[in-house]
Amino acid sequence: MSTDGKFGDYGGQYVPEALMPAIEELTEAYEQYVLENKDGFMDEFRERLADFGGRPTPLQRADRLSERYDLDIYLKREDLLHGGAHKLNNALGQVLLAKYMGKERIIAETGAGQHGTATAMAAAHLDMPCTIYMGERDINRQRPNVFRMKLNGSEVKPVTTGRGTLKEAISETMRDWATTVETTHYVIGSVVGPHPFPVMVRDFQSVISEEAREQTIEKTGSLPDSVIACAGGGSNTMGSFAKFVDDESVSLYAVEAGGSSLRVDEDAGVAPNSASLSTGNEGVLHGARTKLLQDTAGQIMESHSVSSGLDYAGVGPELAYLVDTDRVTPVTVDDDAALEGFHRLSQTEGIIPALETAHAFGYLEEHHEELSGTVVVNVSGRGDKDLETVIEETDARDVPNAPDMSMFSGGGM
Amino acid sequence: MAGQRRSAVDRSANSDLAAAFEDGSAYIPYLAVGDPSYERSKAYVEALARGGADIIELGLPFSEPIAEGPTIQNAIVRALEGGMSPELFFQFVEELDVDVPLVCMTYYNLIYQYGRTAGDGPGPEAFVEKAASAGISGFVVPDLPAEEADPLRAACDEHGLDLIFIVAPTTEGDRLERMMQRVSGYVYVQARLGTTGARSDVSDQTTASLDRLADYDLPKAVGFGISGGKQAERIVANGADGIIVGSALVDIVADGVENDEPTEAVADRLETLSRELKAGAQRGYEARQANVDAK
Known part of the structure; x- marks a missing residue:
C-alpha cells in the first residue's frame, strides 16, 4: 500500500x-x-x-442468518466497541x-x-x-x-x-x-x-480486519470467501478490508447508500443517494482527488441517504482506487432495503444495527445467492442513535418485516 | 527596486499583470461573478474599474469554498442560486466592458472538470484554453498548493497565462522556494492565518511575509482582511506593491441585496470605496518612496 x-x-x-x-x-x-x-x-x-475501548471485539457466528441464506455468516461486532461504533x-x-x-x-x-x-x-x-x-x-x-x-x-x-x-x-x-x-x-x-x-x-481502523482475519481463521480454519462492509466516506470499509486486500481469494464488497434513486437531479443539484463509488466520477473535494457526486460543471451535489452517516458526496481515495482496479466491488442498497435489513438483524440476531450497517444486511438479503462459503459482515455500529429516524421512516413507508408500528405512528410517541 | 534579487523562473508570460504594478500601488478588487445576478454583477465589476482597479479578481463560484470566510461564502451561495456556472462566467468575461486585466479566482475541481464538459476528459487544459480566449490573464486557485500545480502551470504556460500563488504566514523554506519556482504575475500575500474576511487592523504576519519575500523579483499584493484606505496605506507603506480587497466590497453587495437597493446605488458605493482604497495605496507608496529618498 x-x-x-x-x-x-x-x-x-x-x-x-x-x-x-x-x-x-x-x-x-x-x-x-x-x-x-x-x-x-x-x-x-x-x-x-x-x-478504554474494549478491544478485541468479538467475531460472532450469525446462526439464524446463516441458516436463512445457507451461508456461514460471521459478524464482526464493532457495535460493541466503546461508544457503539468503529x-x-x-x-x-x-x-x-x-x-x-x-x-x-x-x-x-x-x-x-x-x-x-x-x-x-x-x-x-x-x-x-x-x-x-x-x-x-x-x-x-x-x-x-x-x-x-x-x-x-x-x-x-x-x-x-x-x-x-x-x-x-x-x-x-x-x-x-x-x-x-x-x-x-x-x-x-x-x-x-x-x-x-x-x-x-485506514491504519487506525485496520485493527478491524487484523482481528477479523485472525478470528475467522481461528474459528473456521481458513480465510473468509467474502467481506462485506457499508461505505460512506469509507473508514469502516477500509478498516474491514485493509488486511484482506492482499488475500486475492477474498471478495470485498463495499455497500453504498442507494438512497431513493441512483439518478441525479442536475437542476436541483441533488443526488438522492450517496453512491460515489458506484455512480460518481473523478474530481477534487476536501483535499483529495477521488470519486465524487458532482454535476457536469463540477459543483458538488447534495447527497442523501436515510442513514446520515453514509450521507457524503465523496469517498476515500484508496477505495476509489481499489474499485478502479477491480479489487473492491461497489454495490448499492436503497433506503427501503436498508430499513428491512435493520429490522431483520434486530429480529433474527438480537442486534439492533446502525442504519449505516443495515445497508450491508440489505445487500446480503438481495444478493446472498451470489455469495458462497464464509461471509464476514462488519457490524460497524449499533442502532440506538437511529431509533427516532427508524420510527419515522418505518411509519412513512411499507416495510414488510417491521413490527406493529401502530403505537408509535402519527406522532403518538 | 534595489539590493540582491532572486528571479523566479522566467515565464515571459503575459505582460499585463506586471504592467498593472507600474505605479507601485496596485489596487486589486475581488467580487464573486453572478452575485447577486449576472447583470448586476456586471455593473458592479465595471464600477470597480471606474474606481481605479489595476487588476480585477473575478470569483467563479464553487459549491465548497473551503478558504473563504462567511462573507464570501454567502456571496458564492447567492451567485450559485442566481445560476452562475463556468459557461456563464466565460460569457460574462467576454461581455465585460473594462480595460483592466482580469484574474479568475476559483477552486480546482471546476478547472479540472471543464475538460470533461469539453469532451477531453478531466484536466485543466480545456479550462485554461477557454479562459485565455475569453480574456482572462491569470488564475488564483486557493485549494491548489504548488505540489499539485504542475498540470495547471503547464497549461498556463502553453496559453501565456499567469498562475498566482498565495503565500501564507506559515509558508517558508522549501515550500516557499517550490512555490516561487511556479508562480508568475504576482504573489498573493495572505495577511494572516485563517479565511477571507474584512478586519480593521494590520497583522504583524503581513510584515514578516513581505520580509521573507523581499528577495524575490515579483510584485507582492497583500490580501485577506483589508477594508479601508488607511489600512491600504499602511500595507503599501510597509512594502507591498499592491492590495487585494474582497470581503469589504462583497459586504456592499450583500447590503444592497438585504436593503433592496437599486443597482446604480450599489455600484456607486463600490466605486467610492474603490477610490478610497486606491488613494490609500497611493499614499502608502508615496510614504515608502519618501522614506527611501530620506535614506
Missing part, C-alpha cells in the same frame, strides 16, 4: 496554502509515531484501545497522536454524530479541549449525540451554510484549522481529506 499519498491518480493534498505546513508536520508525525512506533506510540494506542479506533488514535505532537486543542467535524461522540470521548479520556462542528440540520436529526458530546465536555458549533450536513461541517472545520493550525489538530472522521489522513485513518 502506498505511503506517498497517491493511489493511482487519486489522493493528494489539495488544500489551502495555510494548511500545508500542518499537513507536512502531520505526515512526519504519522511516519514516525504510527509507522515506526516512535516513543512506543502504537503500543500505547493498542493498550488504550483494549482498556469510530473510536480512529478518534482515539488521532487524539493520542495530537498529544504526542504537542498540540493543545482538538477540532473535528461530524455528520451523524458518531465521529463527534467518539472524538469527544477520546478528548475527555486524554484531557484535550475539543470543538466539534456539526451541520444545523444534523444537530436537529441527532440530538442525543449532541448531548453526548456536551456531556464529555466538548463544545458543539452548529454550521448553518449550505444544507447543514457533513460536507459543510468538513469545510467549516478546515476553515477553523486554517486559523488555528499552529496549536490545533483536526481529527478527520473518515479515510478522506488530504494525505496523510486517508492512510492514517
Whole structure:
C-alpha cells in the first residue's frame, strides 16, 4: 500500500496554502509515531484501545442468518466497541497522536454524530479541549449525540451554510484549522481529506480486519470467501478490508447508500443517494482527488441517504482506487432495503444495527445467492442513535418485516 | 527596486499583470461573478474599474469554498442560486466592458472538470484554453498548493497565462522556494492565518511575509482582511506593491441585496470605496518612496 499519498491518480493534498505546513508536520508525525512506533506510540494506542475501548471485539457466528441464506455468516461486532461504533479506533488514535505532537486543542467535524461522540470521548479520556462542528440540520436529526458530546465536555458549533450536513461541517472545520493550525489538530472522521489522513485513518481502523482475519481463521480454519462492509466516506470499509486486500481469494464488497434513486437531479443539484463509488466520477473535494457526486460543471451535489452517516458526496481515495482496479466491488442498497435489513438483524440476531450497517444486511438479503462459503459482515455500529429516524421512516413507508408500528405512528410517541 | 534579487523562473508570460504594478500601488478588487445576478454583477465589476482597479479578481463560484470566510461564502451561495456556472462566467468575461486585466479566482475541481464538459476528459487544459480566449490573464486557485500545480502551470504556460500563488504566514523554506519556482504575475500575500474576511487592523504576519519575500523579483499584493484606505496605506507603506480587497466590497453587495437597493446605488458605493482604497495605496507608496529618498 502506498505511503506517498497517491493511489493511482487519486489522493493528494489539495488544500489551502495555510494548511500545508500542518499537513507536512502531520505526515512526519504519522511516519514516525504510527509507522515506526516512535516513543512506543502504537503500543500505547493498542493498550488504550483494549482498556478504554474494549478491544478485541468479538467475531460472532450469525446462526439464524446463516441458516436463512445457507451461508456461514460471521459478524464482526464493532457495535460493541466503546461508544457503539468503529469510530473510536480512529478518534482515539488521532487524539493520542495530537498529544504526542504537542498540540493543545482538538477540532473535528461530524455528520451523524458518531465521529463527534467518539472524538469527544477520546478528548475527555486524554484531557484535550475539543470543538466539534456539526451541520444545523444534523444537530436537529441527532440530538442525543449532541448531548453526548456536551456531556464529555466538548463544545458543539452548529454550521448553518449550505444544507447543514457533513460536507459543510468538513469545510467549516478546515476553515477553523486554517486559523488555528499552529496549536490545533483536526481529527478527520473518515479515510478522506488530504494525505496523510486517508492512510492514517485506514491504519487506525485496520485493527478491524487484523482481528477479523485472525478470528475467522481461528474459528473456521481458513480465510473468509467474502467481506462485506457499508461505505460512506469509507473508514469502516477500509478498516474491514485493509488486511484482506492482499488475500486475492477474498471478495470485498463495499455497500453504498442507494438512497431513493441512483439518478441525479442536475437542476436541483441533488443526488438522492450517496453512491460515489458506484455512480460518481473523478474530481477534487476536501483535499483529495477521488470519486465524487458532482454535476457536469463540477459543483458538488447534495447527497442523501436515510442513514446520515453514509450521507457524503465523496469517498476515500484508496477505495476509489481499489474499485478502479477491480479489487473492491461497489454495490448499492436503497433506503427501503436498508430499513428491512435493520429490522431483520434486530429480529433474527438480537442486534439492533446502525442504519449505516443495515445497508450491508440489505445487500446480503438481495444478493446472498451470489455469495458462497464464509461471509464476514462488519457490524460497524449499533442502532440506538437511529431509533427516532427508524420510527419515522418505518411509519412513512411499507416495510414488510417491521413490527406493529401502530403505537408509535402519527406522532403518538 | 534595489539590493540582491532572486528571479523566479522566467515565464515571459503575459505582460499585463506586471504592467498593472507600474505605479507601485496596485489596487486589486475581488467580487464573486453572478452575485447577486449576472447583470448586476456586471455593473458592479465595471464600477470597480471606474474606481481605479489595476487588476480585477473575478470569483467563479464553487459549491465548497473551503478558504473563504462567511462573507464570501454567502456571496458564492447567492451567485450559485442566481445560476452562475463556468459557461456563464466565460460569457460574462467576454461581455465585460473594462480595460483592466482580469484574474479568475476559483477552486480546482471546476478547472479540472471543464475538460470533461469539453469532451477531453478531466484536466485543466480545456479550462485554461477557454479562459485565455475569453480574456482572462491569470488564475488564483486557493485549494491548489504548488505540489499539485504542475498540470495547471503547464497549461498556463502553453496559453501565456499567469498562475498566482498565495503565500501564507506559515509558508517558508522549501515550500516557499517550490512555490516561487511556479508562480508568475504576482504573489498573493495572505495577511494572516485563517479565511477571507474584512478586519480593521494590520497583522504583524503581513510584515514578516513581505520580509521573507523581499528577495524575490515579483510584485507582492497583500490580501485577506483589508477594508479601508488607511489600512491600504499602511500595507503599501510597509512594502507591498499592491492590495487585494474582497470581503469589504462583497459586504456592499450583500447590503444592497438585504436593503433592496437599486443597482446604480450599489455600484456607486463600490466605486467610492474603490477610490478610497486606491488613494490609500497611493499614499502608502508615496510614504515608502519618501522614506527611501530620506535614506
